[in-house]
Amino acid sequence: MKLSQTFIPTLREVPGDALIASHRLMFRSGMLRKLSNGLFAYLPLGLRSFRKVERIIREEMNAIGSLEIKPTVVVPGDLWKESGRWETMGEALLRVKNRLGTDFVVSPTAEEAFTALVRDELSSYRQLPLTLYQINTKYRDEIRPRYGVMRGREFVMKDAYSFHTGEDSLDETYQAMGRAYRRIFKRCGLTVIPVRADSGAMGGSGSEEFMVESGIGDNTLLLCRACDYAANVEKAACKPDWAGGEGETLSPEAARAAAASTAAVEKIDTPEVKTIEELCGFLKTGAKRFIKTLIYRAVNGELDLSSAPGNYRGEKRPSGEPGYGAAFFAVLIRGDLEVNEIKLAAALKASEVALAADSDVVRLTGAPVGFAGPVGLEGIPVIADPSVTALNDVVTGALAKDLHYTHVAYGRDFVPWLVTDIRTVKAGDRCPLCGGELYEKKGNELGHIFKLGYKYTRSMGVSYLDEAGKTRIPAMGCYGIGLDRTLASVIEEHHDEAGIIWPMTVAPYQVILIPIKYEGAVKIAADGLVSALEDRGVEVLLDDRNERPGVKFNDADLMGIPYRVVLGDKNLNLSPPMAEVKHRRDKENRLVELTRAAEELTGLVYGELGELNR
């Protein structure tokens, strides 16, 4: 392709709103233009790289037997009402009413559409497993779109959905997807950090996020200095930092035995003392000697509360599961630790948890905020972090204004209804796998695979007949990759001051050929080399513009095409005639015989492709 015949409007200036390298470089190299806040148009150069990312993803999806389909971008609102997400998705969902008053959604994700399609076609276990995917336009109404296509409003996503007769089959596809994702990112030249993630609003359990490190990342990751443990803070665990013997959690009986020599509970006056900090100062002791008791309100929970205090009756939830619309819980954690509300919500199978209103705290604990405690607390389920089970002589609120209990022992003075990990892990905590020190990084999510379980298939009424002719609900998995973000991340990882340095697999062109002046013998040599390279399947951009060499060199560096070949009278007049060849990441040119240049460049290009695609 001749540069004069395509449309690559490079810029010397950096757009004012471009805060990160990929945003700056995609604009400056003429890959991208802005249509509006968060809406971008890929120009020919950008689209070439975009399509290569798309092709890599498609190849890897097809290789694991995932089948491509093409649903619409605009989907019926009714499907979202069936799944319940019409209400729960919030304002990021772009809702449209057409002229007939029918509700539509501009798809941000497609669980509903795929589930509805499969529902209509599925009859027998013989059709399963089935994995379908699309590579299609999505819209999410970001309130503050930023960083170019890294966080745009409209974007392209590959989203796959799998359907299974059971957990084993789901796990098999989930694992295959995990391997395919690793290959996709490797082929794009990306270093990703696969992390255990909470599956958030998507529901279900078993999920992995593929992150790239980024100073502007949306996610906080905890990584181990000693092993390859990596987790999103939303779900990160850590080794207990107490002497818990064999297990991490003491049973009430064991704790009671351990508390044999602890003095009996004693009520103490703590006037005007409400926070843990104030209490530490007042009692002159550390926060680790306290139990923090927080009252939470959980919404749309599906945890079975039939054995819990508080008379929660199992109502039938929209999903068909028993559950409750809203319920209150007392949550216990060691005084120096913080509750991780995402873990708490997951433990309660709730769509949302939040601290209870003051009036609810007074009603449920009989005391103002600041004096809740587990001893004598009735009528509300008590949830404890395992850290609490190692405490046998601590301070808690005494369910009355200005009063605390001391010498409180777990197992003896109170027994929680449920003990489960709800601790926020921080840098400096210990790796749950090897005990190494954890540290934090900011990351951006490029892909996410997760086991949805039965959330959508149940709420949308999907079923099939098993071998015995019995009606069953299929298990479901869901797997996404953002294409625009993946492309931008490649640039984030591969650039320097002068521009992009493309990995061969996603480079818009593989070779850029710069004639010093595109005329006479140089033109003949350039045209010949372009033909020879194109005949060998190499993608060449020929800079045939009537510009100074410096301008051409700068644009070539900016565009980041892996190999640059310069042809000029000086080297062509050598005997034999020579071409200058340079890899984008190298500083120095080297001379290659013109007659051997096509052969050698082809070898180099295919060599790098082979390396990345291996």
Added chain:
Amino acid sequence: MKLSQTFIPTLREVPGDALIASHRLMFRSGMLRKLSNGLFAYLPLGLRSFRKVERIIREEMNAIGSLEIKPTVVVPGDLWKESGRWETMGEALLRVKNRLGTDFVVSPTAEEAFTALVRDELSSYRQLPLTLYQINTKYRDEIRPRYGVMRGREFVMKDAYSFHTGEDSLDETYQAMGRAYRRIFKRCGLTVIPVRADSGAMGGSGSEEFMVESGIGDNTLLLCRACDYAANVEKAACKPDWAGGEGETLSPEAARAAAASTAAVEKIDTPEVKTIEELCGFLKTGAKRFIKTLIYRAVNGELDLSSAPGNYRGEKRPSGEPGYGAAFFAVLIRGDLEVNEIKLAAALKASEVALAADSDVVRLTGAPVGFAGPVGLEGIPVIADPSVTALNDVVTGALAKDLHYTHVAYGRDFVPWLVTDIRTVKAGDRCPLCGGELYEKKGNELGHIFKLGYKYTRSMGVSYLDEAGKTRIPAMGCYGIGLDRTLASVIEEHHDEAGIIWPMTVAPYQVILIPIKYEGAVKIAADGLVSALEDRGVEVLLDDRNERPGVKFNDADLMGIPYRVVLGDKNLNLSPPMAEVKHRRDKENRLVELTRAAEELTGLVYGELGELNR
């Protein structure tokens, strides 16, 4: 690909709402499923053919130097306000307000987005001509979506937009597009009728529609039995059916001379007579001896009226052109003919024309509806069809209730302000090129190319500097093809009772291999043949299902894969072993030596591809 490993849910039943063959067959063959009214999902089989149509279009666009870009599907409403189409597009435009109250449009077409992109980048004549295209999702809020993807709400369109320094350059690209479109349809195996079309709401002049004949077509076409003239009724012309001498339109002077022997105008009583039919009955003469005078109101016209009666002042229109918001015209046509309002609107450069309200007729003609006529009519521009210029002794309304004039002669008794073709052409009229008889067909539009001129570039303020450094506005062309409709039309043209008969270029697979039973020696032979074909680049679907041969044969016919190969014990046990080969359109099988089958099928497949792609 093994049939058991893909997802092709064929149906024996015809969906109740499927009225045309392509709709029925796309559903029955498992190509397509419905998500909602007018919204469809392509399943794997359908997507394969869809992608082939897409690739053919992309190749032909690239071959003429058109550059692919990818703007968004959701575009800013502000751009549509700039062009004025936010108001004029009506309710088919899907408008969305996001959470911040910003207006967006789900693109039905992209003149605005492309014009805005080019506006920001264009500075010099050296950048022109420039042709950009996209193949992207569009949405049009059809009030009654029907016929499957033939008239859906969401669809994929290739739309290209070209920018030029002048009309010659625009014409060059327009012609190249016309040739590319002919190649695209030929490669898809489609018979299209290229017709001269009115460019309708798009503005500008010079356009060609590519139609396929269809009983459910939206368009009425007029075709010549003798030559290749074809036109949309909206724009069709015909040879004058009066003795007009050399030219078609007589000058007022010539007409006056011809009327020398015509008696003077005479007023006649015509009580209770209003319509042409009543008048014919009353006067006992034919409709050809009357002039019909109709009062029209035209909106947003841009015709220069400074020399016209009626004191219309040239206001500045939103486009920057002088014009008028609304104006009235008296329109004359011979009594047996009908006014073509689309031609009339084009002549007046108006966005819309409609018969004036009765009260306006009274005000402008001084008489109730039914008595308008050109003799003595003042204060309103008179527009006449050329048919009127051949009349020199006819009847017209006399601008008073129950009165008509007779012996009226054009040129002597009245002279229109403008004479222009506004006649509706019908079957039986004469071809404007050769005089042959015209006949009518219904057609569906697959593609449309047209010269937009300066409509968008002017209203959206696009400019460049010419060689002399002078600011100029570029001319623009626009070129669309609907992919879904093209694919459905291929099926309309290529099917029989049993199913689809794909042209090789757009067939989802090129060969279907049916083992009678997929086991033992047959399985080994089938797997070997699949490998041999795939090694040669042939796309094979292997029906490995455990179904009766009849079921497999029926599905193969339904899916319409060009070559069917059957392998069974009987023929494999012959010496040498044989395979049954049949083209989808043939009735009879023939036997081919198994060892030569791959070679022979490859030759047949590539032969058909070569024929279509030639």
